[in-house]
Amino acid sequence: MAQNCIGGALSPSKTLTPKCIPINHPNPSSLSSSSLRKLILTKSKKCLPLSVCISASMSSSQQHQPPLSLEALKTSEHRNKFLNAIQSSLSNCLSETHLDLTVPGLKSKTRGKVRDIYDGGNYLVLVTTDRQSAFDRVLASIPFKGQVLNETSLWWLNKSQHIVPNAVVSAPDKNVTIAKKCLVFPIEFVVRGYVTGSTDTSLWTVYKKVVRNYCGNVLPDDYEETSKRALQLFAYGQRVAIKHGLVLVDTKYEFGKAPDGTVFLVDEVHIPDSSRYWIGHSYQEHFWNGLEPENVDKEFLRLWFNDHCNPYEDKVLPDAPGGLVSELAWRYIFLFETITNSSFEIPTTKEPIHDRITQNVSQALKSLL
Numbered sequence: 001m002a003q004n005c006i007g008g009a010l011s012p013s014k015t016l017t018p019k020c021i022p023i024n025h026p027n028p029s030s031l032s033s034s035s036l037r038k039l040i041l042t043k044s045k046k047c048l049p050l051s052v053c054i055s056a057s058m059s060s061s062q063q064h065q066p067p068l069s070l071e072a073l074k075t076s077e078h079r080n081k082f083l084n085a086i087q088s089s090l091s092n093c094l095s096e097t098h099l100d101l102t103v104p105g106l107k108s109k110t111r112g113k114v115r116d117i118y119d120g121g122n123y124l125v126l127v128t129t130d131r132q133s134a135f136d137r138v139l140a141s142i143p144f145k146g147q148v149l150n151e152t153s154l155w156w157l158n159k160s161q162h163i164v165p166n167a168v169v170s171a172p173d174k175n176v177t178i179a180k181k182c183l184v185f186p187i188e189f190v191v192r193g194y195v196t197g198s199t200d201t202s203l204w205t206v207y208k209k210v211v212r213n214y215c216g217n218v219l220p221d222d223y224e225e226t227s228k229r230a231l232q233l234f235a236y237g238q239r240v241a242i243k244h245g246l247v248l249v250d251t252k253y254e255f256g257k258a259p260d261g262t263v264f265l266v267d268e269v270h271i272p273d274s275s276r277y278w279i280g281h282s283y284q285e286h287f288w289n290g291l292e293p294e295n296v297d298k299e300f301l302r303l304w305f306n307d308h309c310n311p312y313e314d315k316v317l318p319d320a321p322g323g324l325v326s327e328l329a330w331r332y333i334f335l336f337e338t339i340t341n342s343s344f345e346i347p348t349t350k351e352p353i354h355d356r357i358t359q360n361v362s363q364a365l366k367s368l369l
Contacts, residue, residue: 068245068279068338079330085346086143086329090322093130093141094175094353102358105365113138114149114273123169123368125361126177132320132328133273134302135199135311140320144346147174148332153268155340160236160269164229167256167264172364173357174347182256182264185222191234192250196276196293198302200312225263226255237270244338246296247283249276272297272335296331296338300324 097116100109107119113133118125128146131138154177157166167179197204230253241248252274254267268274279294286293292303301324305311308318333344349356 068281079334082330082333082344082346083326086326087322089143090325092353093143094127094146094357095129095131095141097127097129097354097357099125099127099358099361102354103362103365105369106361114146120178120365122181123365124179124181125365126179127357128175128177128268132298132301132325134298134305137311137317139301139305139311139317140325142325142332143329144344145329145332147347148336148344149268149271149273150175150177151344152271152336152339153177155336156237156269156271157265159240160233160265163232163236164255164265165262167258167266169368170364173360175353176357176361176364178361178364178368179266180258180264182258182266184254184256184266185226187223187226187254189227189230189253189255190250191230191253193234193238193247194249196249198299198306222255222257222263226253229253229255229263229265233265233269237275240339241277242280244341245280246335246338247278247280247293249278249293251275270339272332277335296335298328301328 098109099116099118100106103118103125105120106125107121110117110119113136114129114131116127116129118127128150130141130143130145132140132142132145150171151174154168154171157168160166167182169178169180171177192203195204195207196202199205233253234248234251237251238248248270251270253265253269256264256266258264275297276299277296279296282294301320302311304320304324305317311317336342336344347353347356
């Protein structure tokens, strides 16, 4: 399956550099839909619709199962079971951590939009919080989000080691990953299978303004190997997603180099914070009717804020409605369970999350000394 484009973004900028956008349409900018269809090429160079590709990629047993549906996602009994736990945890999210004050040996803290990163000498302790970011801002705190993202990323990192090794050392807590220190390349590799998006920096937003030469960053020598790995990871991710009735639309990767020169995959992989996922079964119908694809990532939260404020310029943003927060928490859990084919385990202990993390990280660091 041919990939449409890859971009590299020089950190900390969020601008992208597409490598190619092969869109087979006489006038793509005239389409009313907010996304343009990806071309899927066979060896005979024929263009196949996405629905054909999805059907061909599924086993016969999978094709007899009911297709994923956003409506079913909203009304299932399974969802209702999780919503009770989600709503009772709205006031108990992990919004901030201070392990530098509670765990011996941690030297300093770097606060990202979602993760808190601690210096542990030869290792980094990465704590995925429940903070929800978009538009380069923190918009809300989502129950269980940190656990979902950390466990989703660990699953993908484990499954993709045949493509590129990663820096993970251990995962001592549901919200924590300990990784080897690497010299991180100052580039985010953004791979896109579709021209889509709603923010000012999204590829669709600039494309519909007839911008065809986007950024033109000069990339370092390491670009060739890492871009190759990024495309391989994306192709693998798309294959896995399609088998589960989902479309991996786009994502981003980061790489680093160990002291011995080994290139590692670092940071999160294929999580709904840094990736877009659509429901595969309904994509084709929505595309031809000029409708937004059914998504199971945070895009609907972005769209809500776009409709109610200027999220880039307004100093104070409206609070995300509780129902929207709960729905996002459920969709993240749904995505984890769908991709990994496993059940999400809600913590049963009433121990404060920060105390639990402190204890688990302390024990893990002692074992590494």
